[in-house]
Amino acid sequence: MNILLKSVKIIDKNNESLHLKTRDIHIKNGIIVKIAAKIEPEGKTQVVKHKNLHGSIGWFDSSVSFGEPGYEERETIENGLQVAAQSGFTDVILNPTMHPCPDSSSDIVYLKNAAANQLTNLYPLGTLTMKADGNDLAELYDMKNSGAVGFYDYKLPMTNANLLKIALQYVQNFDGLVYSFPMDTKIAGKGIVNEGEVSTKLGLKGIPTLAEDLQVARDLFILEYTGGKLHIPTISTATSVKLISDAKKKGLNVSCSVAVHNLIYTDAVLEQFDSAYKVLPPLRTKADTKALIKGLKDGTIDFITSDHTPMNIEEKRVEFDNASFGTTGLETIFGSLNQLLGIETTIDLLSKGRERYGIKSPILKEGEPACLTLFNPDETYVFDEKHIESTSKNSMFIGAELIGKVYSTINNGQYITNE
Incomplete structure (x- = not known):
């Protein structure tokens, strides 16, 4: 070169x-x-x-999902990293969405080897519990030693509060990072969109903001009790921003992220019944997006993510109720965020966050x-769809x-x- x-x-x-x-x-x-x-x-x-x-220095994304192994039709690791590189990202955190899920050191080694010699560096997350079933802790220490940068049962809330407590205490021995997805399943029930005026009008089952707010409050109380490092991924409500802001003022070691689509779109777009807009956490209201943007600007929200989630056509082109959650986002996060926040703030947000995972930030x-x-x-x-290099085409930004x-x-x- x-x-x-x-x-x-x-x-x-x-x-x-x-x-x-x-x-x-x-x-x-x-x-x-x-x-x-x-x-x-x-x-x-x-x-x-x-x-x-x-x-600028190369960009960082803290939440991307591919499919390999198990769901290669959605996205292979090689093609996913190619998409990331073409989208400007030199480092990505890989969610444990594959099958079987990575709950052992050998699984982490496989993912690292599959991503070797690529332009974009891949840093895998291991699951927090065995088979991501929420019952028993996975091999956290061994996975950390093999290259896992955190532990997360992807989009699955930790319903067992005592197990979260034990995890936060245990990982302090090796500086591990515990994830907890912000949703109380009992409150959320079978909801698929934000509970409110739009869900009522459309006859869709709603997920109230209370489901997120209660879970975040619970997790922060546990963190205050145990100590340790907690990350709350892809928050979506105004109350979550307030709760995390207060926790940081107390000195708690908590970080959080927001998905770019939760800043750009509100649940008003659901009137099209387009399953591309079906994501988890769901698109919320204008008041929530304003609070999220404010949280980004004042530093309450640590970093922004594409929450890139490729899904094959069979998962999306079905009735809205039956469609899977998720949208691709690597290829659109720059253009959408730049339009919303301007270039300097956008680049600052796309460049930060590595230190939370123990990754050295590049220097120009x-x-x-x-x-x-x-x-x-x-x-x-x-x-347009022609701009999509990902194997899956489920982007809510088509036409934007x-x-x-x-x-x-x-x-x-x-x-x-x-x-």
């Missing part, structure tokens, strides 16, 4: 000397060898020029490995106008371009 990036406007709030500056960047053998106002190419150098070229500096995302923040286009296009991604001595 011998690449010269010409006239890159750098977006990096943590790098005062380069933030909003336009620079040439020379990369050789995967290392940044020079950053300067002007660099002339020498020898066999690949010169990269683009209209309105911007760059001479002598450091090149880990970069290159993009045009001003290109506007209508997202997005602002921002990823040009290319550089990491691990590899260069992928969308041109």
Whole structure:
């Protein structure tokens, strides 16, 4: 690799000397060898020029799902990582959604090996309980030693409060991160959308915000009692934001995330009965989206995620009640978030979060490995199925106008371009 990036406007709030500056960047053998106002190419150098070229450190997504092993028709690990790279992501956290679920060290080793030698780094989560059934803790210590960065029964609430207590106490011995999905199953019942005016009008069973709020409050009380590290993924209600904000003010070691679609859409879109909008947690109200955006801006919500969940056509093109939850999101998170929050805030949110998982954040500096995302923040286009590189096409953003296009991604001595 011998690449010269010409006239890159750098977006990096943590790098005062380069933030909003336009620079040439020379990369050789995967290392940044020079950053300067002007660099002339020498020898066999690949010169990269683009209209309105911007760059930042590589992006991070804390919640992606593929299918392999078990559901390869949805997405293989190889293709999923290719999609992530083309979407600008150099590091992703993989949810334990495969079959069999990863509840042992050998499962984690398999996932790491399957993702080896790719541009995008994959960091797997192991399940919190054996077979994700909520009964007995999985091999947490062994999985941590094999590369698991956290423990999560994906989208399955921890109904046994005592088991969550024991997990939080146990992982303190090796600095483990415990996930708890924010939903009380007894309150949620058989609900599939947000409980409110829209669900009543459409005759769809609702999941009240109370189901999330009660679970979050319970988990925070347990965390206060036990100590340890807790992550609450993809919150969706205004009360959750308030509860987590208060917990952080107490000094509790809690983090949380929000899925981008819960910022963009409300349950009003359900009037189309389009199963692409069926997600968990469900799309909520305008008041909730406003609170979530405020929580992002004030730091209560630690990071944003695509919550990329590919589903094959048989899971989605059925009656709304019977459709599976989930939408793809890797390919649309940049364009949708940029439109909502502007480029500087967007890049800051897409770049943060690694430290929570013990992952070193890349540095844009001479002598450091090149880990970069290159993009045009001003290109506007209508997202269409032809833009989807994922095997599954279940995106709720089809037909949406997005602002921002990823040009290319550089990491691990590899260069992928969308041109």
